[in-house]
Amino acid sequence: MTSKIKGYLSVCGTACVYFAMGLYFSSGNTAVYLTSYLRYHSKADVQLSDSIWFLAAVGLSALILPFGGMLYSVIGLRAVCLIGGLLQSVGILSTYFALETTFPFVVICYGGSFLLSCGICYTPPLANINKWFPDNKGLVTGVVAAAMASAPTLWTPLITTYVNPNNISPDANGYFIDLEVLSRSRQSMLLQGFVTLILFIIGVILLFPAPTANKSDKESFANNSVVYIKKEVFNQKMSHLSSEEGLTPRQVIATKEFILLSTKIMLTELVFFYLLFVYKPFGQTFISDDLFLSFVGASAAVCNMFCRIVVGHIKDLTTYKICCIPLSCLATILVVALPLTPYAHRMVYAVCMVAAVGIVGSQYALMPSAVSEAFGEKFASINIGLVYMSTVIADIAGAFASQYLTTTLGWEGMIALVGVCAFIDFMITFLLPDNQRLLLIKRLEINKDNKAIKNKTNCVFPTEIVYNCNTNDILTATRRTSISKPSLYKTFDNTCEATRL
Numbered sequence: 001m002t003s004k005i006k007g008y009l010s011v012c013g014t015a016c017v018y019f020a021m022g023l024y025f026s027s028g029n030t031a032v033y034l035t036s037y038l039r040y041h042s043k044a045d046v047q048l049s050d051s052i053w054f055l056a057a058v059g060l061s062a063l064i065l066p067f068g069g070m071l072y073s074v075i076g077l078r079a080v081c082l083i084g085g086l087l088q089s090v091g092i093l094s095t096y097f098a099l100e101t102t103f104p105f106v107v108i109c110y111g112g113s114f115l116l117s118c119g120i121c122y123t124p125p126l127a128n129i130n131k132w133f134p135d136n137k138g139l140v141t142g143v144v145a146a147a148m149a150s151a152p153t154l155w156t157p158l159i160t161t162y163v164n165p166n167n168i169s170p171d172a173n174g175y176f177i178d179l180e181v182l183s184r185s186r187q188s189m190l191l192q193g194f195v196t197l198i199l200f201i202i203g204v205i206l207l208f209p210a211p212t213a214n215k216s217d218k219e220s221f222a223n224n225s226v227v228y229i230k231k232e233v234f235n236q237k238m239s240h241l242s243s244e245e246g247l248t249p250r251q252v253i254a255t256k257e258f259i260l261l262s263t264k265i266m267l268t269e270l271v272f273f274y275l276l277f278v279y280k281p282f283g284q285t286f287i288s289d290d291l292f293l294s295f296v297g298a299s300a301a302v303c304n305m306f307c308r309i310v311v312g313h314i315k316d317l318t319t320y321k322i323c324c325i326p327l328s329c330l331a332t333i334l335v336v337a338l339p340l341t342p343y344a345h346r347m348v349y350a351v352c353m354v355a356a357v358g359i360v361g362s363q364y365a366l367m368p369s370a371v372s373e374a375f376g377e378k379f380a381s382i383n384i385g386l387v388y389m390s391t392v393i394a395d396i397a398g399a400f401a402s403q404y405l406t407t408t409l410g411w412e413g414m415i416a417l418v419g420v421c422a423f424i425d426f427m428i429t430f431l432l433p434d435n436q437r438l439l440l441i442k443r444l445e446i447n448k449d450n451k452a453i454k455n456k457t458n459c460v461f462p463t464e465i466v467y468n469c470n471t472n473d474i475l476t477a478t479r480r481t482s483i484s485k486p487s488l489y490k491t492f493d494n495t496c497e498a499t500r501l
Helices: 003-041 048-075 077-098 103-121 123-132 137-163 179-206 215-223 256-283 290-317 320-343 346-365 367-375 380-388 391-431 436-457
Strands: 465-468 473-476 497-499
Touching (some): 003 103, 003 123, 003 179, 048 256, 048 391, 077 103, 077 123, 077 179, 137 346, 256 346, 290 346
Antiparallel strands (some): 465 473
16 A cells, blocks of 8 residues: 555544544534433533533543643554544443433533543644645645534434434423433433444544655755745745654743744634534524524534635645634624624524634634644644643633623623634734744754754863873873874873873
């Protein structure tokens, strides 16, 4: 099998793994059924606004993203993805039993399953396909990110059709009380658990580790390391950097770009995961059609899928900053417009929500390649995890805000608050450097110069040399050196010693 075919299969395998993990995008739909079940059978005092913790639990996966990168370097790509798949499937299956207990335990089992799988399996396969296709990082990242984004197009209709085949409407408060719907809500955990396990196994079979840089690659890099960039041309191809080059995690966290990228992905996460959560509870306040709202969720996933592919390809032709400015602007406008949609036709709400989810979510296709472009490939898996760790703040803050502010601000007020976050994200984009690749090349050159200076400093001559006339050896307190016998030394008989002052 040729390396080209292995590269394409690795993209397909990564897409399969991401599609399985993308089930968590349907948490906004599933959470309504799980919350209804807990209220009816367990008599739990849980509200729809509390169900955002299912998505927040997934967001905590950012805490273990660097661990996934380190695990990848120890046990390999396939083993990491297989472990993540097993943990996700077991967690979902255990939710079947957790539904007979309490809400926190259900969140731990269902949300925790995606916490572990996304934390372990998100960056290793992504860093791997970026090494397979160094000239098309944005495109391949967009393809696999689109696979994750497209997951709700299957999962949301599948779960809704299985749980509520007769399209029974919830009560006035948005909760389901039909016994058949509640029973099927619990049984759907078995369906989700086994299907995701099969998807992970298929994905692991198709994954192939990318080859490391060989000697010819390094020679090619050495001969083509000079890059000429005109300020007015942003789509000019940059020279290749070896996959063995890049800033270390310690160097990365000291850069301004790390702070900016971490803040942007944090705000993107806050806006995106709140939209995924709120589309159904907010829609139910003025739309009493469960299948229509499921259609909105599935359509949003399709839009998100295509946006990620297109945006990823555009990023390869331009730069991260040029892509983000219009995207962040449109996202702000759409999110701020959502509170006004109840006063229009329900299709206006559908179009606005679908476009908002698609545009905000497309920025996830840009971030991994932006991190690799800014900090290099060598530690890409760990560095991506470090940048994504800021999403934990967004998920926890969003969960607490939804739980305690929704009753005060209402759904419209919460969405407006999220719109402010989208605007801040838009403004931060202007602070990013115009060309991160060029800045990385300069930093790597500075690192090489510093290492060369350090090596020269360590190779100084000793300040005190003792010459023994009997053995013709030069002895020093700091090191032994093979310099020739200095002419300035004078010898006296066979026992004389000369010292250089």
